[in-house]
Amino acid sequence: MARTPKPRKAGRRSPLAAAALIGIGLLLTGGIYAGASAAVAATTDQTSTSTKASTLTVDDGKKLFQANCATCHGLDLQGTANGPSLLGVGELAVHFQVSTGRMPMQANSPQAPQKPVQFTDDEIAALAAYVQSVSPGPTYPESQILDGQGDVAHGAELFRINCAMCHNVAGAGGALTEGKYAPSLHSTTALNMYAAMVTGPQNMPVFNNMNLSPEDKRDIISALLYLQQNDSPGGYDLGGLGPVSEGLFIWIFGIGALIAITVWITAKSN
Incomplete structure (x- = not known):
């Protein structure tokens, strides 16, 4: 006589349901925590940036100038044998030179090269404001x-x-x-x-x-x-450097390919 299976009680859950519920709960909790942490961090960063910006003044710019620029440009911006006068250059010139890493210059050369920037945006603004306050010039x-x-x-x-x-x-x-x-x-x-x-x-x-x-x-x-x-x-621009790079490309690859084909045909004919 075949055994009749016991009917499942109404409302009984699968053994995997509890594990699934726990996993979903962990995912939701982790997602909420991560989002909240990111929001708090962003708020903290913005607050610290705003605080930093509000604390940097023209006097701070003067101190930065005296510590990093006065050796070449003079304490009063009048210039020296190692650097030009900054009287009248304005804050715009300071922003350009410092924000591109050209200044402070590491060594005398025909031209100040771009390099990693030494100052933060707020410090650059303070430096520029100091120079502008001493002798106004071109502005933003x-x-x-x-x-x-x-x-x-x-x-x-x-x-x-x-x-x-x-x-x-x-x-x-x-x-x-x-x-x-x-x-x-x-x-x-x-x-x-x-x-x-x-x-x-x-x-x-x-x-x-x-x-x-x-x-x-x-x-x-x-x-x-x-x-x-x-x-x-038009495709690969070869750096946009004009006929020099384009001619070099044709000379190396174009003529090189023709020579290779000629050698191959000669070898096959022999």
């Missing part, structure tokens, strides 16, 4: 000039006319005389593009509002930002 532009929403076509035309002879038509940079060079603009910020045009660092000329209006500067910045954000539509 309106945010609209840096928004990248200008006339890209017009900006590209202005760049080709005024800048491409040194920086290359694609903004890739180029060599100058006596060991100097025009740097690549592929990673330059909008603010530093404007600062370079207004302050004329290194061998770059100063473009005042008589040469390039604020709207012209906005268009140039917009064109350069467009280049940064859009890859070359």
Whole structure:
């Protein structure tokens, strides 16, 4: 006689249900904890940053200047045999030089190279504010000039006319005389593009509002930002360095391939 299985009691759960419920609970608890921790950390970082920014003053900038810059530029910004005067350069020039790591300069050379930045953003702002307070000069532009929403076509035309002879038509940079060079603009910020045009660092000329209006500067910045954000539509751009790199590529790979094919055909015929 076959045994009749006992009917399962109503409401009885599978043995795996408890483990599943525990796992779901752990996942939910861990997710909530992680989210809360991240939010608290972000709030703490913002608070500490705001506190740090609020505590750095012009006096702090003066102390930073005396400790890091006065040896070359003089205690009163008057300059020395090792560094030019900073009277009248303004906070914009300070921001450009320090935020790109060009200053403080490690050693005298034909041109100050870019290197890792030594100061925080707040310290750079304090340094710039101190220099501006001693001898005012070019200052930060309106945010609209840096928004990248200008006339890209017009900006590209202005760049080709005024800048491409040194920086290359694609903004890739180029060599100058006596060991100097025009740097690549592929990673330059909008603010530093404007600062370079207004302050004329290194061998770059100063473009005042008589040469390039604020709207012209906005268009140039917009064109350069467009280049940064859009890859070359023609394929591999070889660094955008023009006929030198392109000719070298053809010479090595193009003619090299022809020679290899010629040798192969000769070998096969023999």
